[in-house]
Amino acid sequence: MSEQRIAVVRTQEPDTTTSTTGPTGATGPTAAGIGAGAVGGVVGAVPDTGTGADGGAGTGAVAVAVAHPNIALIKYWGKRDEHLVLPRTDSLSMTLDIFPTTTRVRLAPEAGRDVVVLGGRPAEGEALRRIVTFLDLVRHSARLPHRAVVESHNTVPTGAGLASSASGFAALAVAAAGAYGLSLTATGLSRLARRGSGSASRSVFGGFAVWHAGRPGQDTKAADLGSYAEPVPVADLDPALVVAVVDAGPKAVSSRAAMRRTVDTSPLYEPWAASSRDDLTQMRAALLRGDLQVVGEIAERNALGMHATMLAARPAVRYLAPATLTVLDAVAQLRRDGVGAWATMDAGPNVKVLCRRLEADRVAAAVREAAAGGAVHIAGPGPGARLLPEGGR
């Protein structure tokens, strides 16, 4: 695929919520306006028909995309609409430069069903259902009925609270949009990725990204259009995230189920959501002035608050393990020793420690000792999701 074809961007996006209408007329920042590290444009693996309509353009098309996970510094926890995957609060993340997911989508007009292979094994159960539902959405937008063959390779331990669904659905959104000939802006791709997994909306972008919750009480189309991620301006922070894997096994409760239970039953949920809105405002200001200490302090309190909401759910959801707390102790000790280090945890026991890149080796050594044999990785800010040229070959 030539560079020129990769740069195809259109500002009128196909509607991803309804099948019968054409472009909605919604506009967003084009990929071209996003800058380095963001998605490299949207992208048809096949010539863009301009309508997404079936003219044979997508038949047999192949597209391969790569995306990286992101770690939220202001967490997404709680949906206001499960079908559209609309969050209750804005969230903010850093995309990593490690653990990419590579996904290949090939249209298979002759096939009667989608074939999905994850890490070399046929997908089944809930994982398969989610991907087929996502492909249905893409087919609906592209007005192309063909089934697809999806092959995805994750380099991050799946289901361990390490954002594998973020890189997974961001890569799938970009590859499926390419294969089906949907020409979306980066904003449109972010909305599409959101439907697979909320956090995936942020992995469309490199560096720091904010995912807007959008306004409640709108009709379906307006609500869908209002919720997308975009890059966040930051000063030179030179950040690193040290990832301590204390348990790489799959989580006992899915984030989807845990969020629902927290929103429905935790008396701490609404106070956390309110404080998270303030956290976001303060963090954006700190990012802009390059104040990593304030960014770290806000990230740690926001994550601990999120886990507090879960612990207060009925019955409680507890992702934090004894080893998690040991690593948190090590992070507190680093601070007492004068090293800037702040922890965040997602839907799993693993800990990500924000620090300066210059101090990342020292932080990693302290965390490795505390993690008692668990793997430790150092990540910097990574790139946005993108199509690989020539179908990844």
Ligand code: PMV
């Ligand atoms: O996108 P999901 O359903 O995997 O939810 C992810 C939620 C957290 O990782 C816990 C927080 C976040 O904002 O990424």
